Amino acid sequence: MSLERALSGIRVIDLTHYIAGPYCTKLLGDYGAEVIKIEPPAGGEGGRTLPPFFDDQPEQEKSGLFCFLNTSKQSVAVDLTSQSGREVVLGLIERADVVVENFRPGTLERLGLGQEALRAVNPRVVSVAISNFGASGPYRDYRTTDSVAFALGSWTYPMGELDRPPVQPGGAFGQYLAGLYAAIGTLQAVRNRNATHAAQHVEVSIQEALIATSLYDFVAFSYSGFVRQRSGKQFHAAFPNLVTLPCADGYVGVHAGLPHQIVALLELIERPDLAGDPRFQNITTLALCAEELHGALIPWMRDRKKWDIYHAAQARGIPLSPIPSAQEVVEWVQLKERQAFIEVEGPGGGTVTIPGPPSRESEQPILRLRRAPRVGEHTTSVLGEKLGYSNADLQHLRAAGAIH
Amino acid sequence: MTQPLRVVDLTNGWAGPLATCLLADFGAEVIKVESPSHMDWWRGAAPEVTEDGGRPYEQSPMFNTVNRNKYGIALELTHPRGRELFRDLVRISDVLVANYPPRSLRKFGIEFDTLKAVNPQLVMVTLPAFGNSGPESEYLGFGTTTEAMAGITGVSGYEDGPPQMLSNAIGDPVSALNACFAALVGTFEQERRAAGVSIDLSHVEGLLPFNAAALLEYTINGRSQERLGNRHPTMAPHGCYPCQGEDEWLTLAVTSDEDWRSFCHVLGNPEWTQNGQFDTAQGRKAAEDELDQYISVWTQEQEATALMERLQEAGVAAGVVLSGAGVLSDPHLAAREFLLTIEKEETGPHFYPGFVPRFSDTPSVVRRPAPSFGKHNERIFGSLLGLSKEEMQRLSDEGIISTEPLFPALTR
Numbered sequence: 001m002s003l004e005r006a007l008s009g010i011r012v013i014d015l016t017h018y019i020a021g022p023y024c025t026k027l028l029g030d031y032g033a034e035v036i037k038i039e040p041p042a043g044g045e046g047g048r049t050l051p052p053f054f055d056d057q058p059e060q061e062k063s064g065l066f067c068f069l070n071t072s073k074q075s076v077a078v079d080l081t082s083q084s085g086r087e088v089v090l091g092l093i094e095r096a097d098v099v100v101e102n103f104r105p106g107t108l109e110r111l112g113l114g115q116e117a118l119r120a121v122n123p124r125v126v127s128v129a130i131s132n133f134g135a136s137g138p139y140r141d142y143r144t145t146d147s148v149a150f151a152l153g154s155w156t157y158p159m160g161e162l163d164r165p166p167v168q169p170g171g172a173f174g175q176y177l178a179g180l181y182a183a184i185g186t187l188q189a190v191r192n193r194n195a196t197h198a199a200q201h202v203e204v205s206i207q208e209a210l211i212a213t214s215l216y217d218f219v220a221f222s223y224s225g226f227v228r229q230r231s232g233k234q235f236h237a238a239f240p241n242l243v244t245l246p247c248a249d250g251y252v253g254v255h256a257g258l259p260h261q262i263v264a265l266l267e268l269i270e271r272p273d274l275a276g277d278p279r280f281q282n283i284t285t286l287a288l289c290a291e292e293l294h295g296a297l298i299p300w301m302r303d304r305k306k307w308d309i310y311h312a313a314q315a316r317g318i319p320l321s322p323i324p325s326a327q328e329v330v331e332w333v334q335l336k337e338r339q340a341f342i343e344v345e346g347p348g349g350g351t352v353t354i355p356g357p358p359s360r361e362s363e364q365p366i367l368r369l370r371r372a373p374r375v376g377e378h379t380t381s382v383l384g385e386k387l388g389y390s391n392a393d394l395q396h397l398r399a400a401g402a403i404h
Numbered sequence: 405m406t407q408p409l410r411v412v413d414l415t416n417g418w419a420g421p422l423a424t425c426l427l428a429d430f431g432a433e434v435i436k437v438e439s440p441s442h443m444d445w446w447r448g449a450a451p452e453v454t455e456d457g458g459r460p461y462e463q464s465p466m467f468n469t470v471n472r473n474k475y476g477i478a479l480e481l482t483h484p485r486g487r488e489l490f491r492d493l494v495r496i497s498d499v500l501v502a503n504y505p506p507r508s509l510r511k512f513g514i515e516f517d518t519l520k521a522v523n524p525q526l527v528m529v530t531l532p533a534f535g536n537s538g539p540e541s542e543y544l545g546f547g548t549t550t551e552a553m554a555g556i557t558g559v560s561g562y563e564d565g566p567p568q569m570l571s572n573a574i575g576d577p578v579s580a581l582n583a584c585f586a587a588l589v590g591t592f593e594q595e596r597r598a599a600g601v602s603i604d605l606s607h608v609e610g611l612l613p614f615n616a617a618a619l620l621e622y623t624i625n626g627r628s629q630e631r632l633g634n635r636h637p638t639m640a641p642h643g644c645y646p647c648q649g650e651d652e653w654l655t656l657a658v659t660s661d662e663d664w665r666s667f668c669h670v671l672g673n674p675e676w677t678q679n680g681q682f683d684t685a686q687g688r689k690a691a692e693d694e695l696d697q698y699i700s701v702w703t704q705e706q707e708a709t710a711l712m713e714r715l716q717e718a719g720v721a722a723g724v725v726l727s728g729a730g731v732l733s734d735p736h737l738a739a740r741e742f743l744l745t746i747e748k749e750e751t752g753p754h755f756y757p758g759f760v761p762r763f764s765d766t767p768s769v770v771r772r773p774a775p776s777f778g779k780h781n782e783r784i785f786g787s788l789l790g791l792s793k794e795e796m797q798r799l800s801d802e803g804i805i806s807t808e809p810l811f812p813a814l815t816r
Contacts, residue, residue, distance in 0.1 A: 006593035023613065031589050052621040064620040068613075128761075137739040142716050143659075147634060147642060148723035151655035152734075156644065157727045158571040160562065165644040166653055166725050167633050169570045170559035173578075173614040180581045185761030187588040188430050192766055200765035208742055212757040213577035217728030218743075219465040222755040227727060228571075235548055235569040242548055244557065244567050251567050253552040255545065258445065319544040321552040323567045326622035326629060329555040329612075334540040340609045341623070353623035355612035359529075359586040359605040361593075362516065362536060 005032025005367070010190060012098040013089070014038060014073060015080075015113075017045035019172060020130045020206060021102030022069040023179030028098070028186060029072030030357045030369055036096075036382055037070065037373065038089055041077040041404030044375035054350055061348030061374055068354040070372035071344060076383065077376030077404035080111050085402040089113065091387045094121040097193075098186055102130040105140055115201055126189040127201045130182050134205035144206075149174040153210025154217060161232045177213060178206040239283070240290035241265075244323055247301040252309050254297065255319040259283060264316045269300040345371040376404045408432050409591065410497040412490075413474060414514065416444040418547060418573070419531060419607065420503030421470040422580030427499070427587065428473035429759055429768040435493060435784055436474045436775060439481050440806035443777060446470075447809075461777065461809060462750035468774040469756050470580075472746060476775025477784045480804045481512045489804075490514070491522050492789055498594075499527045499587050506532050507542055516602035526600040527590035531583050535606030545607065547573030554611035559618050563633040574614065575607050582610035640688040641667075641695045644725060647708035653725035654708045656699075656715060661685065666718040671702060748773035778807035 010033040014025040022037075022045075029035035039045045043060060050065040051058070076092075079085040090113070093099055099118060101108055108114050118125055132149065133139040139152070150156045150168045160167035185202040193199050211218075216236065220226045228237055235242035241256045256262045259281050266275035274296055279285040286293070301309060306322035313320035324332065330341060330353070342356040356366040383389040383403070397403045409432040413424040421436070421444070428434040438444050447461035454460065461467075480486040490512075494500055500519065502509055509515065509530065516528050530536060533545030534553075548569050551557050561568030586603045593601045612619060618629045634655070636642040642657045658664050661684060668677040676698050681687035688695060703711065708724045715722035726734060732755055737743060747753040759768040785791045785805060799805045 004596070006589045006596065008596070027585065050617075052617065052624050054624060056625055064624040065617055068616050068620060133736060134740055137736045139716075139736040142723075143719060143721040144723070145636075145639075145642075145657040145659060145721045147636070147644075147655050147657055148721045151644070151653075151725045152723040152736075154726040154728065154731050155571055156655065157653075157725045157730070159560075159568060161565075164562065165634065165646065167560075167562055167568060168644070168655070169574070170556060170561075170618070170629075170631065171615055172617065173556070173574060176614045176616075177578070177581070180578070180585060181760050184426065184581060184585050184588060185763070187585070187592070188761075189763060191588070191591065192763075198765055200763055202764070203762045204760060205740070207736070208740075208758065208760050211731060211737070211742070212760045213574070214572045215466060215469045215757060216572055218731035219469050219728075219754065219756055221728035221732065223463070223465045223751070227729060233566055233568065235571075235573065242546075242569065244569060246566065251558075253548060253557060253567075253569065255549040255552075257546050261544075314540070314543040317544060319546055319549050321545065321549045323552050323558045324555055325558055326555050326615075326618045326627075328628075329553065329615075329619060330622055332553070334534055334538045334543075335609070337538040338535055338606070338609070340535075340606070340612065352620065355609065355616060355619065358582045358610035358613065359589075359603050362602040362604045 007032035010034065010098065011096045012036065012100060013092050013096045015099060015101040015103070015108070017102065018047045018050070019069060019175040020178045020182070021100055022047055023176050024128070024130065024182040024186065025073065025100050026069055026071055027180065027183040030367060035073040036092060037073045037075045038078050038080070039075055039375055041079055041376060041401070044075070044077070048375070054346060054348070054352070061346065064346070064352050067344060067346050067352045067372045071369040073373055074378035074382055075373035075376055076379045079402050080113070082400065082402045084397055084400055086112055088383065088387070088397065088403060090117070090121050093118055093125060095386055096122065096125055097190060098126045098128065100128040100182065100186065105131050105135040119199070124193060124197065124199050126186060126193055126199050128182050128186050128189070129201070130178050130204045130206070132206050134208065135203060139207070146172045146174060149206055149210060153207050154214045155210055158217060158228045158230060160230045162230045166230060174206050174210050178204050178209040181209050234290070238287045240293050241286060243294065245294065245297055245301050247304055247306050247309060249305045251323040252301060252306050253321045253323050255321065257319065261318050262286065265313065265318050265320070266296070268313060268316055268318065269297060271296050339366050342366055342369065344369055347372050347374040379403055409499055411435065411499040411501065412493050412497045413437060414500065414502040414504065416503065417446050418466070418470060418576035419579035419583065420501055421446070422577055423583035423587065424474065424501050425470045425472060426580070426584040431766070434474040436471060436476045437490065438476065438478045438777065440478050440803055440808070440810050441480060441482060443478070443809040459750055462748070465754070468748060468751065471774035472756065473771050474775055475780035475784060476778065477781050478778035478806045478809070483804050485799070486804050487513055489785070489789065491519065493784070494519050494526060495522045496788070497523070498525070498591065499529070501529045501583060501587060503531045505542060505544065506530070506536055520600050524600055525594055525598070527587060527594050527603070528600070529583050529587050529590065529603045529605060531579055531605040531607060533607045535609060536604045545575070547576030550575030550579065550607040550611055553608045555615045555618055556611065559615070559629050559631055561631045561633065563631055563635060565631070567631065575611055578611050578614060579605070579607040635692065638685060638689065640685065640692045641699055643696055645700050645703040647703050647706055647711065649707070652708045654703055654711055654722055655725055656720060656722040658688070659721060663720050664688065667715070667720050670714050670718050670720065744770055746770050746773050750776065777809055778805065781805050781807060
């Protein structure tokens with residue numbers, strides 16, 4: 001895999017675990033950066049315990065999510081709590097462009113790997129830190145889960161039914177958002193560094209990442225005091241034209257955001273009376289016609305299948321979608337045709353189908369990716385090649401438990 | 405210091421504009437291109453000038469959020485001279501980001517092969533909803549559409565209810581970040597090869613990773629996930645509970661047996677918690693409904709913020725459910741000075757999201773608010789492209805550049 005890619009030549013020392021940090025370094029690696037993942041020798045990093053697992057077996061080297069999050073990386077197993085382990089890592093950092101970490105704030109300082117220690121060995125190194133709430137402020141050390149992150153990230157409050165508790169979004173995307181923001185920050189900092197020779201520290205808080213991407217509420221509140229109430233199946237209390245509705249074999253999502261799209265939708269369902277009604281041609285007055293709009297759509301949807309509705313609507317320029325399951329997403333012809341999913345090997349054997357890189361050079365096939373590493377798979381090669389350690393050095397470090 | 409990037413921003417809505425907003429925050433010179441006949445639809449649905457001369461299209465909180473730090477011009481791309489000026493801009497720029505459907509871009513000659521002839525070093529990022537190829541490449545989608553097609557809507561909502569669109573159309577901001585990342589990757593490629601590069605970014609494909617666990621559950625073990633509401637496959641209690649006051653809620657999660665003991669301690673170890681069944685995650689999960697009832701009775705008597713603090717002090721994950729108003733008064737965000745106050749002539753000062761990520765040595769700053777329609781025509785066409793005042797007057801007379809959007813074209 002010596003193919004030159006956009007980020008070839010950028011060396012990243014990856015001190016991350018679980019999702020947010022690994023997603024950041026995966027993005028860098030998938031586009032060509034050389035990513036050296038430092039893992040604790042005993043069992044590797046925590047992401048190796050994340051479901052889903054191959055054959056539903058929660059064993060080492062069987063995490064499918066780990067396979068996805070750690071493509072394009074090499075694994076070096078080092079005990080950061082040992083003095084000689086720390087020296088090994090500092091040696092790697094001396095020869096690197098970027099260090100990424102997502103430990104709880106203060107952890108690396110305690111291990112003697114804080115920003116000052118990094119700068120001391122390499123004044124040009126860009127350091128990137130991702131954390132739940134940032135490295136300062138009263139919530140700094142708060143414990144969190146995806147659900148708590150969504151709540152304090154302001155995504156949960158507007159979701160759900162008015163007479164029930166707010167409902168959190170599905171998935172764990174706060175962590176992915178932060179990882180992606182961190183990858184962006186890394187590239188920007190490397191660009192600056194290349195231009196000015198001055199490295200710097202980049203910080204991403206998951207809470208801030210979530211709030212920066214949730215602008216329908218607090219900015220509107222600042223303008224007008226508007227508080228969006230939960231509106232169930234509707235996206236937004238003011239937009240009955242953005243809604244999930246049942247159909248013959250599941251659900252569809254109506255996304256007719258613009259007035260002419262609503263008119264086209266009403267024509268599609270053979271309701272020229274409503275299509276010609278001025279109340280339905282203006283987003284402001286439409287907000288008051290939710291029940292009428294849904295009442296017209298539901299009977300039409302009821303006898304039709306979601307993919308048929310999708311194609312019929314899109315043929316008329318109406319943004320409308322099925323609400324697909326995971327299986328339907330994977331089998332969707334548009335993604336198949338574009339080879340959006342790719343196969344990679346698992347570190348413990350077998351293959352897994354994962355989403356490919358998010359963007360591609362036009363006309364180019366999707367990038368092939370190096371499979372996720374086994375714990376310490378590259379300890380010998382990386383320390384030998386990058387740091388010039390002899391077999392005797394490595395044996396010595398192994399015997400001391402500093403590496404594996 | 406190298407010159408800051410110059411970016412031509414032919415985008416509208418949320419995804420495209422936020423991508424270039426990030427670049428603008430980083431110091432790039434971003435030139436946002438609107439058309440007199442086609443202003444950014446995020447300026448709002450009620451565009452007419454009001455009786456007292458107000459301009460609602462300058463007062464959209466959403467538009468004003470994602471267009472800060474940019475220059476704005478209004479150039480009629482349906483006119484050949486407008487397209488020529490657009491190419492002149494591309495000639496002297498580093499990056500072009502465009503989020504109109506492939507069909508519309510083709511119509512205006514905004515294609516990489518054409519523009520490459522004008523600027524061989526160009527990084528061009530296009531971000532159609534479903535990508536530039538494939539049988540459904542011309543299909544239309546907003547952020548909620550791409551969110552659905554990535555399988556995220558299907559796993560959101562109450563466990564006993566219909567799928568629920570996310571509160572913020574995750575497809576848009578994620579595509580924005582993906583486009584920003586792609587543009588930066590493109591600049592590295594541009595430098596490495598000393599040549600331009602065209603990047604195809606499908607919103608849906610860029611969103612798939614954000615639903616990776618559910619998708620892999622299918623590709624590995626053949627299962628499609630059910631909606632879980634506020635619940636978790638293994639943890640209990642795990643939910644959103646009512647607190648004192650109107651529409652005040654606390655999210656909490658007991659992630660281990662040790663957490664459970666800490667949690668009970670905060671409750672004052674009432675008798676119902678002494679049920680041995682609750683000592684294990686399995687036992688708690690099996691009695692989840694019962695637990696939620698007990699907990700709700702208790703939380704209703706508590707003030708949400710105070711309860712969050714007490715639980716966190718005991719090491720239990722908990723967070724108040726922040727509304728928009730809550731974001732503005734959150735002490736943590738205030739201590740970190742996250743929110744920005746930006747003043748625009750037509751709106752006065754308002755609060756906006758701060759900078760993510762934060763840079764220690766070259767922190768982002770607010771240099772200007774979102775541009776009023778056509779605000780920087782003179783600067784861009786005059787100072788930058790070198791048109792004379794007479795030429796600009798002529799363009800303005802012919803409606804090729806403008807500082808007033810044409811109505812009512814955009815509501816159609």
